[in-house]
Structure formats: C-alpha cells, structure tokens
Amino acid sequence: MIQRNKEVWIFIEQRNGKAADVSLELLSKGRKLAAEINGTLKSVVIGHNVSDLAKETFRFGAQEALVFDHPALEHYRTMPYSKILNTLVDEHKPAIFLFGAKSGLTADCTDLQISDVKYLRNEYKDLLLQIRPAFGGNIIATIIAPDVATQMATVREGVMRLEPLDVPAEGKITNIPFELTPFDEIVTIIEQHREENKVNLKAAPIIVSGGYGLGSKENFMHLHELAAVLGGEVAGSRAAVDAGFITSDRQVGQTGVTVRPKLYIAVGISGAIQHRAGMHESNKIIAINNDPEAPIFSVAHYGIVGDAAQIVPMFINVFKQKLR
Amino acid sequence: MSFNSIVLVKQVPDTANISGQVMKDDGTVNRALLPAIFNHEDRIALEFALQVRDNYGGTVTVITMGPPRASDVLRECLFMGADEAYLISDRKFAGADTLATSYVLSEAIKKMGNFDIIFGGRQAIDGDTAQVGPQTAEKLNIPQVTYAMSIEGLNKDSITIKRKIEGGYEVLQAKLPVLVTVLKDAAFPRPFKAKRVMAYKNAKTLLELEKLVEGNSLLYIDQLKDEYIQKHIYIKTLTMDDLQLEVERCGVAGSPTKVHKVESVVLGAGTHEMIEPNKDGLNLLIDKLMEDHIFG
Ligand SMILES: Cc1cc2nc3c(=O)[nH]c(=O)nc-3n(C[C@H](O)[C@H](O)[C@H](O)COP(=O)(O)OP(=O)(O)OC[C@H]3O[C@@H](n4cnc5c(N)ncnc54)[C@H](O)[C@@H]3O)c2cc1C
Numbered sequence A: 001m002i003q004r005n006k007e008v009w010i011f012i013e014q015r016n017g018k019a020a021d022v023s024l025e026l027l028s029k030g031r032k033l034a035a036e037i038n039g040t041l042k043s044v045v046i047g048h049n050v051s052d053l054a055k056e057t058f059r060f061g062a063q064e065a066l067v068f069d070h071p072a073l074e075h076y077r078t079m080p081y082s083k084i085l086n087t088l089v090d091e092h093k094p095a096i097f098l099f100g101a102k103s104g105l106t107a108d109c110t111d112l113q114i115s116d117v118k119y120l121r122n123e124y125k126d127l128l129l130q131i132r133p134a135f136g137g138n139i140i141a142t143i144i145a146p147d148v149a150t151q152m153a154t155v156r157e158g159v160m161r162l163e164p165l166d167v168p169a170e171g172k173i174t175n176i177p178f179e180l181t182p183f184d185e186i187v188t189i190i191e192q193h194r195e196e197n198k199v200n201l202k203a204a205p206i207i208v209s210g211g212y213g214l215g216s217k218e219n220f221m222h223l224h225e226l227a228a229v230l231g232g233e234v235a236g237s238r239a240a241v242d243a244g245f246i247t248s249d250r251q252v253g254q255t256g257v258t259v260r261p262k263l264y265i266a267v268g269i270s271g272a273i274q275h276r277a278g279m280h281e282s283n284k285i286i287a288i289n290n291d292p293e294a295p296i297f298s299v300a301h302y303g304i305v306g307d308a309a310q311i312v313p314m315f316i317n318v319f320k321q322k323l324r
Numbered sequence B: 001m002s003f004n005s006i007v008l009v010k011q012v013p014d015t016a017n018i019s020g021q022v023m024k025d026d027g028t029v030n031r032a033l034l035p036a037i038f039n040h041e042d043r044i045a046l047e048f049a050l051q052v053r054d055n056y057g058g059t060v061t062v063i064t065m066g067p068p069r070a071s072d073v074l075r076e077c078l079f080m081g082a083d084e085a086y087l088i089s090d091r092k093f094a095g096a097d098t099l100a101t102s103y104v105l106s107e108a109i110k111k112m113g114n115f116d117i118i119f120g121g122r123q124a125i126d127g128d129t130a131q132v133g134p135q136t137a138e139k140l141n142i143p144q145v146t147y148a149m150s151i152e153g154l155n156k157d158s159i160t161i162k163r164k165i166e167g168g169y170e171v172l173q174a175k176l177p178v179l180v181t182v183l184k185d186a187a188f189p190r191p192f193k194a195k196r197v198m199a200y201k202n203a204k205t206l207l208e209l210e211k212l213v214e215g216n217s218l219l220y221i222d223q224l225k226d227e228y229i230q231k232h233i234y235i236k237t238l239t240m241d242d243l244q245l246e247v248e249r250c251g252v253a254g255s256p257t258k259v260h261k262v263e264s265v266v267l268g269a270g271t272h273e274m275i276e277p278n279k280d281g282l283n284l285l286i287d288k289l290m291e292d293h294i295f296g
Helices: A021-036 A051-060 A078-092 A217-230 A238-242 A295-299 A308-323 B040-056 B068-080 B098-112 B132-140 B194-200 B206-214 B221-230 B279-291
Strands: A007-012 A040-047 A064-069 A096-100 A111-119 A122-134 A139-144 A151-155 A172-175 A187-194 A206-210 A233-236 A263-267 A284-289 A302-305 B003-008 B011-013 B036-038 B058-065 B084-088 B117-121 B144-154 B158-165 B168-175 B178-182 B234-238 B258-264
Touching: A007 A021, A007 A051, A021 A040, A021 A051, A021 A096, A021 A111, A021 A151, A040 A051, A040 A078, A051 A064, A051 A172, A111 B258, A122 A151, A187 B158, A206 A217, A217 A233, A217 A263, A217 A308, A233 A238, A263 A308, A284 A295, A284 A308, A302 B279, A308 B279, B003 B040, B003 B098, B003 B132, B011 B068, B036 B040, B036 B068, B040 B058, B040 B068, B040 B117, B040 B144, B040 B178, B058 B068, B058 B098, B068 B084, B068 B194, B068 B206, B068 B234, B084 B098, B098 B132, B117 B132, B132 B144, B132 B178, B144 B168, B158 B178, B206 B221, B206 B234, B221 B234
Parallel strands: A007 A040, A007 A096, A040 A064, A064 A172, A096 A151, A206 A233, A206 A263, A263 A284, A284 A302, B003 B058, B003 B117, B058 B084, B084 B234, B117 B178, B144 B178
Antiparallel strands: A111 A122, A122 A139, A139 B258, A187 B168, B011 B036, B144 B158, B158 B168
C-alpha cells in the first residue's frame, strides 16, 4: 500500500500579483485538512514579483510557500505552469493538492473531508473524501483516489469559506529556480482583455433568483424590479441561463457561484441538488413555486405555493407600501 | 496548404431528462435506460474542423471511445461531413475515468498517424470535468488551447485562437500540432446533409456487423466487412488488442479515482413555514424578515 507524506498543498492562482479568492478559501480549508492528518500546509505560487503574495498565504495558514518567480511566468500559460507542477509533484509527492477551478478531475467538489476508508477489502488511513453531486444530481458521490501518492481535487470559488488567521503562521519562503526552455514558448499570448467589474454575487446580502418556471424573459424582468426594491442582486438557475433569461456569470449552483446571502428568494426554481449546493447555506430562504412537491421547499425557511407571475408583483407592492 | 483534423466526440446520457425509473433501488443509475445524445460541445468541435477543411482543404476524422451504441454519434458526424469515423470500444474500457480515457484516446491517435489539429468539446455534460482534452494533449506531448471561441488565423506552422478567460478573452498563438477545446456558443453546427444521410445511414461498426452475423448462418464476418469497406460504409472499429494497450492502464484498472460511495439524495422533511399566496401572507412574511433585520 502506498505511503503518503503529510503535506497539503494549495495552488495559488494569481493575477497581477494578487491571489484569487478561491485560493485563499482553499488555504482556509486546507489548514483544517492538514490539522486532521497532523500535517503541514504549503502554498505553491507561480508568477512574477510574487513575494508579497507568497507572504499573504501565511495569513491563511501556509507554513511554507514554494515560489517560482520569473518574468516568463507572469501570466498563466499551460505549458510552463504544468511542467513546473508536474516536476514539483513528482519530486515531493504531497498527500493532497487542491486547485481552484471551474471544472476538474474530481471536479467541483461541494465538500472535502478526511476519513479512514475500507475499500475493496483494504483499509486506508486518512484518505481525502471528495464529495460532489453526480449524474444529474440524483446522487451524491464520494470519490477517493486510494492508490496514488497525491490526491488532487478542484473546488469552485465560494464553496469553502474564507477564514484568515488573526496572527499569520510563521511561514518560510522557498524560492525555486525556473529555467525557460523553447518548449515553454510553444504557446504565446498575443493580447489579453479583461473587465474587472464582474458581478459579485458572493457579496450580495440579498439575492433574488429565478428559474425556468418563470417561462419568459419578460417575467424574469419582474425579478430585476424585486431585487432593486429589496436592494439585492438577481441570479438564476442553470436552466434559466440556458433559456437565455439571464447571463451565465449569475448562475448559482455547483457549476456556478456558491452564495450565502442573508436572504435568498428562489422563484420558479425546482431545487435540483446542483442548484441547492450553491445556495442552501443562505441565512434565510424563501421558495416561490406552484408545485408544492418541488424539492426547493426542503431547504426553504418560508414557502409560498403559487404562480410566480402573480406573487412577484404582489411582493413588490406590499414591500413598497411598508417602506412608506 | 491543407490540414488534417481529428475530432474527439462523446455520446452522453441526457442528464437533463432523468426520470424516476432511471434510479435503481440501491440509488445507482441505470444507464441503459437513459436516452443517449451527442455531447453538444463536441458537435461544435466537429463544426470547427469542417470549417478548417472548407477553408484550407484536408481531412476530418472523428473518434469516440464508448460502448457499441456510441456508433450513433459517429453516424451523425458522417451525416454532418466527417470523412472518416473510428469507434474505440472494448469491455475492458468500461468504468474509465479521465486518465484512463485520455490514455486510450492518445494511443489511438498515435496509431492513426498524421494530424495537425485535434478538436474536442470543452467538456461532456455528464461529468463536466473538462479534463480529457487537456490530458490527451499532455500524453501526446503537444500544446493545448482550451475554451476556444474562434480561430483567428492558421498557417502551416501555427494557429491563432481567441479563447475565453475569466472576465474577458485572450488571443494565443500555438505551434502545430495542437489540441483545441471549444466552447458551446463558438459556432453553429451545420445541419445534416440529406445526401450524406442516405449514404451513411447504414454505416456500421465491426461490432454491429458481428451482431448481424450472429443471427445469420449465411453471413461471414470477413466477407461482410469487405463489402462494407468497398461501399465506404464501414466504421473503423478498434479494440484493446488492435491498439496493443496496457490492460492495467485501461478502464477501471487504469482509473485512480474510485467512487467510494453513492447516496441517493434524500430530501429532509422540510421544516419551512407556509406563507399564504396573497397580500396578507406577504405582509406577514415581510414583517418577519424585517424583525430579523434582513433588509438594509
Ligand atoms: C453536471 C451538472 C451541473 C449542474 N450545475 C448546475 C448549477 O450550477 N446550477 C443550477 O441551477 N443547475 C445546475 N444543473 C442543472 C440542474 O440539475 C437542474 O436541471 C436545474 O437547476 C433546473 O433549473 P430550474 O429549477 O430553473 O428548472 P426546472 O427544474 O425546470 O424547474 C422549474 C420550476 O418552476 C416551477 N414553475 C413552473 N411554472 C411556475 C410558475 N408559473 N410559478 C412558479 N413556479 C413555477 C416548476 O414547478 C418547477 O419546480 C447542473 C446539472 C448537471 C448535470
């Protein structure tokens, strides 16, 4: 059976020397996983002029930062980045290596746990349990990689909570030299365009979210009005995105954004597990659906059975009257 | 200047149409009952390859790894315009995760020989992993460009691609040969051509021909296969032996990730409070939320 060391590594995704939220969230989670196996937490930082960023990871519990700093590494490119990581993992074989991502190997985990596992008559100690909805969401699958040295998983932004330490860990920075080879330049970046003012659903205190049950883009417009009156943001299910009611950057769920607002209003959303995975930790949930059996009610605090086309305008009116 | 493309396609269960009966009592999924469809993004990948052929000449070859019935998507590729189709199928491939799948695909591609561009969909809807394309490129030791939105330029040495990144896009230039995965709205797949549907609707894989022979003592498999090859309606079929693969790298054996446990999703009793669907109900609800300081 394979012998694993006790290192938990987190890949730090960076842009312009700033860490992506998801990487800091994973450090927060990684700290707990490392504690459970009595191990150490390390960050892997690739970029240019990233020493401040490396130090930043200590604030989230990293005890060591493995740093590759080189002008050619400023922007992500698959070729040099994957070569660096392949070599590093082969050499050190961390027990666990986590990445933030929109997809991935045991992709889009909604939870990570450590546990002893009995699998095919073998007993494994301290395995990483990678938990995610699967197959149309009718099942929750727990995935393991019992016979490899390094267990890797990807998690989306917002799934794990961001938990900085009051006192940063005493970390050490280990700079590792990087030598550019011609193969690293086989793909070159010609231009890049980015708009930074992306919607930030994660930070919204109130979210009004619509589903396929709204039936049309026109009906969906009522949700924009409701969100405006309540001081919230509009979001939607994947079916609403697919139907063109709303843009994909506002999709809530396993393959969208995970949110924990003070109030989440789900309108015409059936409540498939992939959707619930992204909103069930909201402080208060109101479900509006004309089907009393809809699964969304199982996670709701308040349920309204009825036609969204009538209830939403009524909600807006009643709320406006209260404000007077 | 012409280019030979290979397109990776997959038949997937229609996860949008899962109904109650598909779930077995033990909470596992009865795949045989699920309608099977062409993974949409792979169709876009084929469209990209066909456009390259339209503009520059060359060939388009599609391959899929899957069970015998995956031949359905290969016929659809032929209807759309693919020159040649390969089914890679073997019982020993069952249960493959992305690592085992990309091993088989990359070995098949090595055997098929010359290519300039490999296209694939970004991801398959049944797993959403987006791993098979990138892993195949790794194993072939060629560059990869994922999340492609459009081809901006192509010459005998390199391809220029606009790809989606978080909050925007970037334009990359990659040396050929290259593997490209494409996004779902990157193109409109062309419709089937009636003439091609007539020509290829009876195209068959070796496995399908074997089925025909099984029930008919007058047919001989080698003869039948030759006949189909001559009529250009034979779908090339490769098994583990044909590809001389290492058995321990295929299927379940070659998959480091294992499903340890599946649980049916059980819904809680639902302890929510019912609110009347009228003004009084909403008044009450909003009062409660205000008491909880939800607003402002
Ligand atoms: C790999 C994978 C990942 C996925 N990721 C996500 C994800 O991130 N986010 C996500 O949301 N989904 C995701 N899904 C899809 C998910 O399984 C569901 O298909 C989707 O959430 C359904 O959206 P919906 O509830 O809007 O539509 P439906 O399931 O069609 O539900 C519509 C609801 O509206 C109700 N309704 C109809 N008319 C009215 C009316 N007049 N008034 C009030 N109610 C009405 C109906 O009773 C029904 O409950 C994923 C699926 C897969 C396979």
